Amino acid sequence: MPTERERRFVGPRRGQIIFGVAFVAASLLLLSQIGSQTRWVDKTEFFAQPRFWPAVGLGGMVLLGGLHLYRLPWWRATRYDWWEARKWVSVLEFGLWFMVYVFLVPVIGYLPVTLAFVPALAWRMGYRSGFMIAISLVFAVAVVFLFKTLLGVKIPGGMLYEYLPGGLRGFFILYL
Amino acid sequence: MDLILSAIEILMRWDVALALLTGSVGGVLIGAIPGVGPAVAIAILLPATFSMDPIVGLTVLLGIYGSSMYGGSIPAILINTPGTAVNALTTYDGYPMTARGEPRRALSLAYSASFFGGTFSVICLILFAPVLARIAPMFGSREIFLAALLGIILVIVAHRGQSLIAGALACFGIFLQSIGLEPVKYTSRYTFDQSFLSSGIDLIVVVLGLFALSQAFVLLTDVDEKVRLTKLRGGMFQGMRELARHPRVAGVSASFGVVMGMIPGVGEFTAQFLSYTYAQKSSKRPQDFGHGSSEGLIAAETANNAVPAAAMVPLLALGIPGEALTAMMLSVFYVHNVVPGPGLFQNDMDFVVALYIALLILNVLVLAFLLLATRSLVQVVRIPNRFLGVCILTLSFVGVYSLRNSATDCLIAAVFGLLGYILKRLALPSVPIILGMVLGGIMEVKLRAGMARVKEPLDFIDRPIAFILFLIIIMVLAIHIRRVFLDRRELKEAEWQTRNASTRFGKLMLRRRNSFLKDRGKKVRERHSKLLRRLTGLF
Numbered sequence: 001m002p003t004e005r006e007r008r009f010v011g012p013r014r015g016q017i018i019f020g021v022a023f024v025a026a027s028l029l030l031l032s033q034i035g036s037q038t039r040w041v042d043k044t045e046f047f048a049q050p051r052f053w054p055a056v057g058l059g060g061m062v063l064l065g066g067l068h069l070y071r072l073p074w075w076r077a078t079r080y081d082w083w084e085a086r087k088w089v090s091v092l093e094f095g096l097w098f099m100v101y102v103f104l105v106p107v108i109g110y111l112p113v114t115l116a117f118v119p120a121l122a123w124r125m126g127y128r129s130g131f132m133i134a135i136s137l138v139f140a141v142a143v144v145f146l147f148k149t150l151l152g153v154k155i156p157g158g159m160l161y162e163y164l165p166g167g168l169r170g171f172f173i174l175y176l
Numbered sequence: 177m178d179l180i181l182s183a184i185e186i187l188m189r190w191d192v193a194l195a196l197l198t199g200s201v202g203g204v205l206i207g208a209i210p211g212v213g214p215a216v217a218i219a220i221l222l223p224a225t226f227s228m229d230p231i232v233g234l235t236v237l238l239g240i241y242g243s244s245m246y247g248g249s250i251p252a253i254l255i256n257t258p259g260t261a262v263n264a265l266t267t268y269d270g271y272p273m274t275a276r277g278e279p280r281r282a283l284s285l286a287y288s289a290s291f292f293g294g295t296f297s298v299i300c301l302i303l304f305a306p307v308l309a310r311i312a313p314m315f316g317s318r319e320i321f322l323a324a325l326l327g328i329i330l331v332i333v334a335h336r337g338q339s340l341i342a343g344a345l346a347c348f349g350i351f352l353q354s355i356g357l358e359p360v361k362y363t364s365r366y367t368f369d370q371s372f373l374s375s376g377i378d379l380i381v382v383v384l385g386l387f388a389l390s391q392a393f394v395l396l397t398d399v400d401e402k403v404r405l406t407k408l409r410g411g412m413f414q415g416m417r418e419l420a421r422h423p424r425v426a427g428v429s430a431s432f433g434v435v436m437g438m439i440p441g442v443g444e445f446t447a448q449f450l451s452y453t454y455a456q457k458s459s460k461r462p463q464d465f466g467h468g469s470s471e472g473l474i475a476a477e478t479a480n481n482a483v484p485a486a487a488m489v490p491l492l493a494l495g496i497p498g499e500a501l502t503a504m505m506l507s508v509f510y511v512h513n514v515v516p517g518p519g520l521f522q523n524d525m526d527f528v529v530a531l532y533i534a535l536l537i538l539n540v541l542v543l544a545f546l547l548l549a550t551r552s553l554v555q556v557v558r559i560p561n562r563f564l565g566v567c568i569l570t571l572s573f574v575g576v577y578s579l580r581n582s583a584t585d586c587l588i589a590a591v592f593g594l595l596g597y598i599l600k601r602l603a604l605p606s607v608p609i610i611l612g613m614v615l616g617g618i619m620e621v622k623l624r625a626g627m628a629r630v631k632e633p634l635d636f637i638d639r640p641i642a643f644i645l646f647l648i649i650i651m652v653l654a655i656h657i658r659r660v661f662l663d664r665r666e667l668k669e670a671e672w673q674t675r676n677a678s679t680r681f682g683k684l685m686l687r688r689r690n691s692f693l694k695d696r697g698k699k700v701r702e703r704h705s706k707l708l709r710r711l712t713g714l715f
Contacts, residue, residue: 002358005668010337010605019602022210023344030366031353039363048628050363053354053620091393095590098389098569101585102577118570120467125396125562129624132563143570153578154391 005073015084017077018067034058068080097121109158111176112150114140149175180302183529186231189538195232199239206240207247208556209530210257211395211564214244215387220503220568220575222380230512230528234505235534241262241501242484242535245444245540249286249477250550251557254279259557262444263475265452272468284415287546289426289474292419293481294539296430297437301485302532310527312493312518314641320517321622322637324496324615326342327440329649331611333656334442339664340441342608345599349612352377355622360624367707372584379587379613381576383504383590385608386599388572393597412549422474425455429475438489440498444480451479485535492516492528496618500607503614567651609610636703 006013033090046052097117104113118140119133127136147153157173164172186192206217206304217240225233232306248259253270266286273282315323328346335342355366356376367373394642419426429451436447455475456465465472490496495517497503509516521528546553596607599606630636637646 004667004674008337008667012601015598015602019604027344027348029477035368037364037366037609038370039361041361041363045627048624050358050361052530053616054351054365057347057349057351057354057616061344061351062345064340064344073211084601085380087397087601088594091397091594091597094393094565094569095594096591097401098573098593099583099587101570101573102583105573105577106581114570118566120675121566121569122563125566127560128561135563136566137568140570143574147224147574147578152227153224153574154581155578155583175303 003154009011009073013074015088016072016081017069018081018085020065020072024065027058027065031058031062041114042134054090097124105158106156107159108156109172109176110155111141111144111172112158112160118143144176146159177296180533181525182526183533186526186530187534189232189690190237191229191232192534195228195542196239197234197325197537199236199614200538201238201685203240203243204542205248205547205556207259207263207554208250209247209516209559209564210251210255210259210557211391211561212568213248213260213391214240215500215504216391216568218501219242219380219384219388220571222383222504222507223575223578225508226511228247230490231534232260232507233508233530237505237508237540238484238488239486239538241505242481242538245477245480245484246287246290246339246546247553249284249290250554253286254275254554255281255557257557259292260645262448262480265448265474265480268466269469269472269476272466273470274390276468278468281414282468283550284413284547285418285470285473286415286477287543287679288415288419289429289477291543292426293430293433293478294485295536296427297434297482297485298433298536298539300534301489302536302650305521305525305529305532308489308493309521310428312313312521316621316639317333317626318639318642319645320494320496321619321626322649323440323490323494324618324622325643326649326652327490327496327498328608328611328615328619329652330440330442331608332605333652334446335605335608338605339656339660341615342605345605346608346612347612349609350619351612351690352382352609353379353613354590372582374540377588378579378585378608379503379507380579381589382592382613383500384575384595385574385589386609388575388694389589389593390567390596390600390606391595392565392572394600395561395568398561398565400562408627419472421475422471424458425451425471425474426478428454429478430482433479434486436479437483437486437498440490440496442498442559444483447479447483448476451475480482485532488531490518492531493518493521497611497614503610506614623663635712 009016020051034051035056036055040049040051101113101117105115115137119136122132127133148155157176161169161172202217203214206212206214218237218488221236225236230234237341244260245262248263249266249270250259252258252263252266253274256271256274258264258267258268270282270286273279275650330345332339332346335700351366353376355373357364357367364374376430387601408586432451432454433444433447436442436444436450452465452472452475455471459465459469459471460470487498487502490498491502491506493516495515497506506516514520514527572589572593573586576586577583579585596606626636637643677683685692
């Protein structure tokens with residue numbers, strides 16, 4: 001049965017201890033580097049020192065993060081905590097999808113990569129019907145048309161566009 | 177009158193009209209889709225607005241901010257799932273109305289209450305603008321520093337039960353903004369000799385990671401829910417008549433929204449909580465609250481829609497954003513070299529009033545759109561969660577990559593996306609990181625400027641507004657410490673009450689009898705006392 005302290009804790013139990021320890025450890029590591037990563041400038045006021053605000057930030061992270069960790073109702077990591085950590089790691093797959101998309105756009109071009117990326121990820125997520133794939137394609141075209149063609153946001157043309165014939169090349173680089 | 181006329185002149189452009197229409201319709205749509213929310217939409221659209229005029233870009237973003245809560249009430253009422261986080265209280269009374277066959281009544285009441293809240297706050301602020309214009313110039317570096325400090329403290333203490341980690345995350349934000357080349361002494365801070373860190377970590381990259389990418393990750397790892405929609409029956413205009421029967425609840429709730437919106441770091445939740453509690457306490461039928469009370473619905477919706485216009489006050493008058501959404505808007509100002517603060521109120525008052533009038537028009541547009549298009553609009557709640565995740569991931573790319581065409585920015589955003597995902601899974605707040613970044617930067621500049629003009633630290637608060645702000649900070653901290661102390665005492669009392677064993681001293685000794693009498697107990701006590709002696713000897 002959970003104790004009164006556990007019942008009053010805001011948020012789920014799983015993963016809290018791992019996050020707390022990792023946060024404080026990272027803060028301590030960064031704080032230990034303050035001497036080499038910031039400078040103390042002579043003849044400068046204390047509050048205007050370049051080291052002052054990183055010290056405030058990191059000091060607060062260590063102090064308040066440490067107090068948060070100390071005030072946690074649980075001190076031992078259970079298997080639920082590790083399952084939760086595994087769930088965090090599983091998200092890296094989608095991070096990887098995103099980064100592949102990022103690296104391919106300047107090479108192949110915004111429109112072709114988006115046309116491949118959206119249906120492929122939708123397929124991966126289990127939307128395999130013809131209707132959903134069609135919706136994905138429409139969405140991909142709409143995004144490119146809205147942002148690059150209409151709003152003109154800065155996304156470079158793909159390197160492959162260079163091989164297109166004259167007029168088409170300029171059009172693709174500018175609008176697609 | 178001249179001021180209002182020149183403000184209207186600023187708005188009389190086709191691109192502003194288009195921005196108003198896009199913002200209002202887009203905001204309602206985004207609000208109506210559970211799992212997206214205005215923060216995600218604004219984060220994605222932010223870089224796209226950089227190429228627009230400040231008034232056009234801000235109108236689009238304001239439109240999304242102001243109208244998303246209208247849209248958020250639709251799934252809250254029809255399927256018991258708030259479209260945006262601030263519509264959570266709408267489910268309390270909205271969904272029970274749907275359950276008893278009155279979805280149209282609930283929707284029209286929510287729209288009418290939202291419209292009243294939105295217009296009330298804009299009218300209040302247009303009337304209040306000349307006063308603000310007179311007060312704003314009294315804010316110098318010290319006052320702005322203290323106001324930013326107050327904002328950050330309020331954000332931290334607002335997270336009841338999580339104030340320690342909220343404070344730690346705000347400090348993380350302060351640390352993040354300090355990374356890079358420091359602009360006064362030109363020394364690098366925490367760059368680890370990496371060139372990509374020299375220019376610092378961009379706020380928009382962090383915002384996109386923490387709000388858009390993390391939400392995409394949450395949706396992609398989620399399961400799709402089956403949505404059952406109720407058929408809409410009845411007229412859409414009955415809400416207006418019903419709202420007119422509760423002018424007191426609507427008026428007080430809108431006032432709470434205006435006041436709470438103006439205080440940095442407080443926002444919709446406190447306004448809703450206060451107005452809902454007031455409505456329940458002053459109602460003739462308090463037992464109906466939570467079971468489909470029209471007064472409850474009015475209180476919740478009026479209060480949250482009165483906040484967006486009011487939240488622009490600290491941003492425009494002092495350059496201090498009170499929440500994540502206004503923090504994002506601050507970057508639009510900076511990109512166009514429009515510096516919000518006392519100078520804006522003195523020199524560009526017509527621009528400020530134009531923004532408010534745009535919000536007023538927006539409310540009318542949204543109400544008209546909702547009254548006509550609700551039947552078709554409710555279908556957007558059917559979009560499957562994981563497909564939404566795919567869409568947000570695709571759109572996030574536009575947001576991050578279009579900033580500087582940098583893959584490193586995208587990588588940093590992905591890392592913050594993972595951090596945001598973890599924070600969401602643990603129900604920890606991510607807003608303090610954003611506000612720490614924005615307010616930390618303001619505090620650094622203003623403290624340096626303010627301290628250069630004082631001889632002793634106490635001179636920092638020798639001006640009336642600085643002194644009042646300092647007193648408010650002390651008061652907020654004192655109230656928070658008292659609340660923490662009371663919570664701890666209550667917890668201890670509850671812990672003692674749930675104990676089965678007696679808490680009397682004699683009984684306690686009796687329970688430890690074995691430890692006192694047996695050799696093993698004696699040895700353990702001896703070892704402990706020896707360790708204690710050694711430890712005290714060290715000091």
